Amino acid sequence: MATLKLPYGPDVPLTVPKPDAVATAAGNLYDWITNGTLADTTPLPSEILHTAPQTTVHRYIASKKGVAATRAGKPTILLVPPLAAPATCFDLRRGCSLAEHFVTRGHPTYLVDYGPIAFSDRRLGLEHWVDKVIPDAIDVASRDAGTPVHIVAWCLGGIMSLLAQASRHDLPVASITAIASPFDVAQVPLIAPLRPIAIRTGGRVGTAAYRLLGGAPAPLVKRAFQLSSVDKYVTKPLAILTHLDDRDFLAQIQAVDKFTSNMLAYPGRTFGQMYHRFMRENDLADGSIDLGNGVISLTDVTVPVLIIAGNDDVIAPKNAVHHLGDLLPNAREVVLDSAPGGHLGVLTGRKARSTTWRSIDRFLAKHATAAA
DSSP states (O other): OEEEOOSSSSOEEEOOOOHHHHHHHHHHHHHHHHHSOSOOOOOOOEEEEEEETTEEEEEEOOOTTTHHHHHHHSOEEEEEOOSSSOGGGGSOBTTBOHHHHHHHTTOOEEEEEOOOOOGGGTTOOHHHIIIIIHHHHHHHHHHHHTSOEEEEEETHHHHHHHHHHHHOTTSOEEEEEEESOOSOGGGOTTTTTTHHHHHHTTTHHHHHHHHHHTEEOHHHHHHHHHHTTHHHHHHHHHHHHHTTTOHHHHHHHHHHHHHHHTOOOEEHHHHHHIIIIIIISOGGGGTEEEOSSSEEEGGGOOSOEEEEEETTOSSSOHHHHHGGGGGOTTSSOEEEEEESSSTTHHHHSTGGGGTHHHHHHHHHHHTGGGGO
16 A cells, blocks of 8 residues: 655555545535535533623523433533633534533533733733632632532643632532643653753743733744644645545534634733743642742642543643642542543544543542532
């Protein structure tokens, strides 16, 4: 069998397509050209329960037939995104939406959305989200559902959620699932080469840049996210060409492209904390950090925690993510898991539907009584 050798990734086998595959590909291409997309990115219906600066709490709407049973027996979910990424990470497209998965399974499901970040927000630091935004969202969702919430968070959302629970034991949190949340940046290949430079210069070069820009602008965040998977970015045209008969594959690519094009900015102070505390000093690696209001220690996390890493994640590699397991000695339970996919793929890739999501389902089922 002939193969096409690529500069990145495995070689692509060259085969003669079957007639039915050609017909399917032609139909997909026609629909793509006619409709502009194959991905149904219609947002899952929701209603707004609470708004405040950088805080909008949504409740996803279940069918009226299932609402009563849902609230009586299923754990309540609060979805917590990271900064700079659209909250649609949890609702990527129909058929590949973690929010839809939870709603369909009968969970009362809530989302906190931070909205766009403006230059005027440049003085906001991580403490704003850890001390105010996430605790407020937890309280709103818990009061509405009448039970503690099970947090499901991605990337920085997991870090901020764990810090919030560690600093506020009174928060009605039943468990935390942290997906692709790195706690040891020394084990992140993309960052490791930059740390010695930042350490030697005291971080002055980076500091001057983010202060001038007021943070990390959305276009810069978008390019950084694309470069984290440069192999897929470079070979995407060929991948599309060789998968024209796979409608689900094409829809996923289109949905990810839409997600990436809507990246948001980091506020200046927050980006500065991430640059100095996370990247340069690797503060989170020892499980404690001072954001200005006293030291927060992850030894104070007491709820069950599920930690999921992506096997192909270069932004948050498995070792950097699973390091969190060593920092939670007082958590009721710590479960380490991994699943196929890169940084976004482990959360909401096509394989996540049968791996990551099922792992979360099992964890929630085990700890459902904590919401009673």
